Each structure stands twice: as structure tokens, then as C-alpha cells.
Amino acid sequence: MGCARVLRAAGAVLVAATVLAGCSGEEPAASSYLPERTCFGAFTRSDLEPLMGPGKTVKEMSPIDARLTATRREASCEVVVDGEHRVSVAIRRQPLGESFFFQPDPGQPxxxxxxxxxxxxxxxxxxxxxxxxxxxxxxxxxxxxxxGSVEHMKRGTSRPHFTGLMTKLMDVAKQQTQCGT
Known part of the structure; x- marks a missing residue:
């Protein structure tokens, strides 16, 4: 086999390896498939990015807003990536005097x-x-x-992240439900 033929064969192998490496690279960030604003307009794509991880199929299911009234008492938002729930958001309105129930997950800190x-x-x-x-x-x-799913987040960063998300959600919920008007 001549040198030119060996070099052409080696070049073809190098090109094929480069193409295959591009095909087998990491999946794109699922957040890139989200609309710029999501969950009643409360969050940006970058707000939810740490909870998304990689993925190809992203579904965001929620009403356009959270304008709750005495008759429309709740709104929810779900973000699903490749069939797995990554973010859930719920807003509920109650008449005064009715209590809300919060039970921490016994399996969590x-x-x-x-x-x-x-x-x-x-x-x-x-x-x-x-x-x-x-x-x-x-x-x-x-x-x-x-x-939300925190499996793709750096350890120890989830509580501050959820605090920031909740602050944004509170602002939107107050505005959309006309809280304080």
C-alpha cells in the first residue's frame, strides 16, 4: 500500500471519528426548548435551566396566567422533559379562615x-x-x-435557587391575583 493511500485512509478515519464524536456528544440543554417566559410568565428560560438537565422533548403545560378568582381557585404549571417531570408549580386561592396544609416529605432533610x-x-x-x-x-x-428535579444541580445550590424562584412566583401571583389592590 502506498503512502498516499495510507494517508487518505487515515484522513477518512479521522473525518469519520470527528463526525461520530459530534453525533454522540452531550444532549442539548432541555431549557433551550422552553419558551422565553413560562409558568404564568413567572420564570425565564434561564431561571429553570438548572432544573431541566439535558433532553430533546420538552412540554410546558399551564394556563397563560394565574388570574385566580373566587371561582377559579387554582392554577398549575408542569414542565416535562423526555417524559420526566422536572418542574411543578401550583398556586391556590382560599377564602380567609380556610387553612393550607403543608406536610414535609419524611424522606427529605x-x-x-x-x-x-x-x-x-x-x-x-x-x-x-x-x-x-x-x-x-x-x-x-x-x-x-x-x-423540581435537582439531579442536575450542584450539591448545596437547590435551596437558594428555590428561594429565588419563589420570590419571583410571589411577585407574579400577587400581581395577577390583584393581591393588595
């Missing part, structure tokens, strides 16, 4: 108090807050809950 609203907690995989609102027509209570 104890939650920390979250200094938001009337009562709040943050744990490794989510956050929960309740607060009272004075609306234009009546007073009511709101319950906000966020949970």
Missing part, C-alpha cells in the same frame, strides 16, 4: 423556614409559601408551591 409571606418553607427539592391578600373585592389566602 428537614425544610428551612423561608422568610416570605405568612408562612414559608424551602427544602432541597422545592418551596412552599402562604400569605394573605387584600383584593379589590375581598380578602383571601394564597398558597404557592414549587417542586
Amino acid at each position: 428537614a425544610p428551612d423556614p423561608l422568610p416570605l409571606g405568612d408562612r414559608g418553607y424551602v427544602w432541597d427539592t422545592g418551596a412552599f409559601v402562604t400569605f394573605t391578600c387584600q383584593g379589590a373585592q375581598d380578602s383571601f389566602g394564597l398558597e404557592l408551591m414549587i417542586s
Whole structure:
């Protein structure tokens, strides 16, 4: 076999290896498939990126807003990546005097108090807050809950991340439910 033929064969192998390496590279970040704003407009794509991980198929299921009323008492948002739930968000409105129930997951480390609203907690995989609102027509209570998959996050970063997400969600929930108007 001549030198030119060996070099051509080696070059073809190198090109094939490069093409195959590109095909077998890491999956794209699932967050790149999200709309720029999601979950009632509360979060940006980059807000949810740490919870998404890699993936090809992303579904976001939620109403356009969380404009809760005495008759529309709840709204939820689910983000699913390749068939796996990565983010769940729920907002519930209750008449004053009805209590909200929060039960920490016994399999998780104890939650920390979250200094938001009337009562709040943050744990490794989510956050929960309740607060009272004075609306234009009546007073009511709101319950906000966020949970997410933290398997793709750096250890020790999830509680601060969920605290930030809850702060954003509270702002949107207050505005959309006309809390304090």
C-alpha cells in the first residue's frame, strides 16, 4: 500500500471519528426548548435551566396566567422533559379562615423556614409559601408551591435557587391575583 493511500485512509478515519464524536456528544440543554417566559410568565428560560438537565422533548403545560378568582381557585404549571417531570408549580386561592396544609416529605432533610409571606418553607427539592391578600373585592389566602428535579444541580445550590424562584412566583401571583389592590 502506498503512502498516499495510507494517508487518505487515515484522513477518512479521522473525518469519520470527528463526525461520530459530534453525533454522540452531550444532549442539548432541555431549557433551550422552553419558551422565553413560562409558568404564568413567572420564570425565564434561564431561571429553570438548572432544573431541566439535558433532553430533546420538552412540554410546558399551564394556563397563560394565574388570574385566580373566587371561582377559579387554582392554577398549575408542569414542565416535562423526555417524559420526566422536572418542574411543578401550583398556586391556590382560599377564602380567609380556610387553612393550607403543608406536610414535609419524611424522606427529605428537614425544610428551612423561608422568610416570605405568612408562612414559608424551602427544602432541597422545592418551596412552599402562604400569605394573605387584600383584593379589590375581598380578602383571601394564597398558597404557592414549587417542586423540581435537582439531579442536575450542584450539591448545596437547590435551596437558594428555590428561594429565588419563589420570590419571583410571589411577585407574579400577587400581581395577577390583584393581591393588595
